Amino acid sequence: MDRLNERAELMGRMLDTIGAMKNMPAGIHSDAAIRSAAIRCINCGNTEACKRWLQEHPDGAASPMKGCPNEELFKSWLED
Numbered sequence: 001m002d003r004l005n006e007r008a009e010l011m012g013r014m015l016d017t018i019g020a021m022k023n024m025p026a027g028i029h030s031d032a033a034i035r036s037a038a039i040r041c042i043n044c045g046n047t048e049a050c051k052r053w054l055q056e057h058p059d060g061a062a063s064p065m066k067g068c069p070n071e072e073l074f075k076s077w078l079e080d
Contacts, residue, residue: 004042011041013054014068018061020077033073040069 015021024030044050046067053065064074 007041010050017057020074023077037070044069
């Protein structure tokens with residue numbers, strides 16, 4: 001459970017940092033996309049790099065961390 005909570009927090013922080021939280025789509029298709037994103041985050045091996053990246057961007061960023069398994073998905077939410 002600790003890993004799930006940690007990854008959910010990191011994913012939420014990433015979305016907040018890039019400003020995508022307010023652009024997250026709603027509906028049944030987006031629910032599946034969010035679940036898939038959460039699974040990719042849970043299985044990601046770059047947790048420490050993600051934490052560092054988030055610490056280095058306290059005032060926000062224009063795009064997600066390079067190499068994030070959800071990079072393209074999160075970018076698409078910025079474009080909507």
